[in-house]
Amino acid sequence: MPQHWIRRFAQGYRSFRQNYFEKNRQLFQQLRDGQTPKVMLVSCCDSRVEPSLILDAGPGDLFIARNIANLIPPYEPDMHHHGTSAALEFAVKNLGVSHIVVMGHAECGGIAAALAGELAGESQFIGTWVSMISPIRNAVLKEAGDRPVAEQQRLLEQRSIVQSLRNLDSFPFVVERVQAGSLFIHGWWFDIHSGDLLAYDSASDAFGPLPF
Ligand SMILES: [Zn+2]
Incomplete structure (x- = not known):
């Protein structure tokens, strides 16, 4: 062994x-x-993306939920086993975090598989999990299907972050606090090659340097 x-x-x-x-x-x-963390982070399971290391955070600083392709599912109170939604509920209602950051990354295997359409029928859980980004995957293929795969991949990685931010808006306990000005949501994307960390800007609907 x-x-x-x-x-x-x-x-x-x-x-x-x-x-x-x-x-x-x-x-x-x-x-x-x-614990009194002020920030919840949703990031990928990918071993190359180590949130605490990248953000120079220590114990007690970040409440982290990691899942395949760092996705926030839609609000589905249906008695199924929703790990990410449970983490979200605890962070928002019990810990009262002030920020939620969805942090995606370059070379995401979950996004690559979703883009290639490889997962349908080949996995027990992964295919169903990433199928929540099927509509945006199809939109990316329609819009950029003739561009290099690396470009499509980056587009889908970043658009899926935006989709997760929209899905956050489907959780009543999130919307309530965002509207009250006590909760802020952010979309970040980490580039493994360059080390760059980009942030989503809703005004320009694009990712750019961190505004802070
Ligand atoms: Zn990933």
Whole structure:
């Protein structure tokens, strides 16, 4: 059995315990009393996109939900098992976060598979999950089907972030707070090649440098 990967991370834990944990004992003491993150982040499961590292965040800073292709599903109170919606509900209603950031990324495998239409019938769960972006995938193919695949991919990665922001607007507890001015939503896209982080600007309907 290839144990070396697990050994590597067991060693990693020991190093964390001896170094980071010891140096930040006070922080961990405070966190024992509860968490008060102001920002919820929805990002991809992709191992190359490490939100806390990219945003220089520590324990207690970010409430993170990771899923395939960083998608926010539509509001569907139907008794099914909605992990991302549950995380959203907890972040907004219980923690009272002030910001929700949907962070997509370049070279997203979930988006690539959705674009190629590979998943229909080949997976138990993934196909159904990413099928929520089928309408925008079809729109991208219609609009940019003759452009290089890399360009279509980037377009779908960014448009799916915008779709997730729209889906956020279908959750009554989100809309209520956005309208009251106590909750702000953001769409960001991380480029693995260049290290750039772009933000969606609704006025220009485009992604550009972070405005802050
Ligand atoms: Zn991804």
